Amino acid sequence: MSNLPEAFIAFESDVSAVVLPQAFTFPFQYEPHQLSKIAAAETQTYLENYTTLNHNFGLTPEQSGLVIGKMFGVLVVQAPDGTLGYLRAFSGKLGNENHHIGFVPPIFDMLTKQSYFLQEEEVLNRINKEIESLSDAENYKALQQQLQQVIAEKETAIAQKKAELKCEKNTRKTIRETQRKLLSAAAFEILEQDLIKQSLRDKHELKVLTEKLENQQQQLETELAEMNQAIDALKNERKEKSNALQDYLFHQYQFLNQAQETKNLLDIFKNTVFGRPPAAAGDCAAPKLLQYAFQYHLKPICMAEFWWGASPKSEIRKHKQFYPACTGKCEPILGHMLQGIETDKNPLLVNWAVDLDYKIVYQDEDVVVVNKPAEMLSVPGINIQDSVYTRIKKQFPLADGPLLVHRLDMSTSGLLLIALNKKAHKFLQAQFIKHTITKRYEALLNGVVEQQEGYIDIPLRGDLDDRPRQIVCYNHGKAARTQFKVIETTQNTTRIHFWPITGRTHQLRVHASHHLGLNCPIFGDDLYGSKSNRLHLHAAYLKFVHPTTKQNIEITSDPDF
Structure with missing residues (x-):
């Protein structure tokens, strides 16, 4: 044991009877191995007793400071001599520090005393202060206000002068019309020349006024431009230094794999979408x-990550719950690091519906309604073609058009509406667009909902760093609204009806689980709750107007959970 690296943790529990996994954990969707669960439980006990950690996880009301929950990870490893143990890590920093006893160090420590990063950060902070100082200077603000005032006064003065000149022009027109009949040709010619002089004088006055006001404006703009030039120069310097510092950091993050090959962040991400x-x-x-x-030639056996602390406002994270690695940041990195290591199969590449089939619950010449089982795709995916769409197309070879009028998530079971011709599809789709079709879902929630009925109004958008997960976002999210009504409760569960008013991705799942919603995840929701045998969400009721008969059609389907 003395030759083992410092961060290597020996199991406190007896794990000698636990069978090792045949392949390493697929990090983006997994059920934690028993060894990972034991390592996580021991780590959580360690966190509960780690009193010297200056970090507010939001678990104790009396603790001060900004509340920040954290993702922790455990990696079960085997030393060259066969000793089994595990490593602990946290994402980001804890208490604004990178190093803590019992946890692995960062891949690159930018917080090292007198580091290049900290020195450059001081430079950037100084530039920010200079920009702020120039932007907040009284003479700068006064000049901006004076310019705005001069522009407003110029526009008003010119508008008034044009109005006066228009009146003068109309007066001259009236004089011409009345005097033309009263005066002789010679006398009218003299009058006409005088009127033309008046017109030229008015135009000259407008030109002089405009030039005078524009010169005042231009003088102020020149003074302001000189100040802005200094501010813009600092902003450009900040941008260049910031980009250079970022590239420096990207080069410092060097990632190993089992073959001891290294790649930095720039190399790893250069072929990604961004x-x-x-x-x-x-x-x-x-x-x-x-x-x-x-680094220490430890063999990875299995791993798991769990959330510790209060949930962020936008995301859904439950204390002590296991979560997969994020796709946006970690997928390219782990793709390099796990080269040569056999992992569990990617569940997204497995057709879980190969032995399943839908049941037709309504059929005529125009419309088919099927009861889709959970884990069957509505339409072909990137990796799996088998779906309701492909099977319907095979079952009804004469059907034309897009067929499916709407979709259900792969994990959601229930009623799916299908049009057998283009005319029927257009008619039914219009009802979805106008929200005249009634859809009701039934779900089993993990927890008790106190409010018996109501509405959930929480805007959603995709999590750019962890697709397909959705997050709550009041700044850039799309409106998402759901009506609900509790139909049955037990000591720990709630059976509920949902009527989605909008149709956002994962809307019902997020609205059920998020603390601003019902704060009770749907049973089996592996993204926003806990994994189970299936997602307990079922499209149970559908009401629409038939495209040919124009009669209301109502169909119900009871869930099998």
């Missing part, structure tokens, strides 16, 4: 754990 690493890439728990294991 071409550059996202913010904080490389500071998640999973890369830290694997990096330490490869």
Whole structure:
């Protein structure tokens, strides 16, 4: 044991009877192995007793400071001599520090005293203060206000002068019309020349006034431009230094794999959609754990990550719950780090519906309604073609058009509406667009909902760092509204009806689980709750107007959970 690295943790529990997994954990969707669960439980006990940690997880009301929950990870490893143990890591920093006893170090420590990062950060902070000082200077603000005032006064003065000149022009027109009949040709010619002089004089006065006011405006703009030039120069300097510092950091994050091959962040992300690493890439728990294991020639056996503390406002994170690695930041990194290591199969590449089939519950010449089982795709996916759409197309070879009028998530079971011709599809789709079709879902929630009925109004958008997960976002999210009514409660569960008013991705799942919603995840929700045998969400009722008969059609389907 004396030759083992410092962060290696020996199991406190007896794990000698636990069978090792045949393959390493697929980090983006998994059920934790028993060894990972034991390591996580021991780590959670350690956290509960780690009193010297200056970090507010939001678990004790009396603790001060900003509440920040954290993702922790455990990696079960085997030393070269066969000793079994595990490593611990946290994502980001704890208490504004990178190093804590019992946890692996960061891949690159930018907080080292007198580090290049801290020195450059001081430079950037100084530039920010200079920009702020110039922008907040009284003479700068006064000049901005004076310019706005001069522009407003110029527009008013010119508008008034034009109005006066228009009146003068109308007066001259009236004089011409009346005097033309009263005066002789010679006398009228003299009058006409005088009127023309008046017109030229008015135009000259407008030109002089405009030039005078524009010169005042231009003088102020020149003074302001000189000040803005100094501010813009500082902003450009800040941008250049910030980009250079970011590239420096990206190069410092060097990731190992089992073959001791290294790649930095820029190399890893250059072939991704964005071409550059996202913010904080490389500071998640999973890369830290694997990096330490490869550095000390420890064999990765299995891993798991769990959330510790209060949930963020936008995301859904439950205390002590296991979660997969994020796709946006970690997928490219772990793709390199896990090269040569056999992992469990990617569940997204497995057709879970191969032995399942839908049941037709309504059929005529125009419309088919099927009861889709959970884990069957509505339409073909990127990796799996088998779906309700492909099977319907095979079952009804003469059907034309898009067929499916709407979709259900793969994990959601229930009623799915299908049009057998283009005319029927257009008619039914219009009802969905106008929200005249009634859809009701039934779900079993993990927890008790106190409010018996009501509405949930929480805007949603995709999590750019962890698709397909959705997050709550009041700034950029799309409106999402759900009506609900509790139909049965037990000591720990709630059976509920949902009527989605909008149709956002994962809307019912997020509205059920988020603390601003019902704060009770749907049973079996592996993204926003806990994994189970299935997602307990079922499309149970459908009401629509038939495209040919124009009669209301109502169909119900009871869930099998």
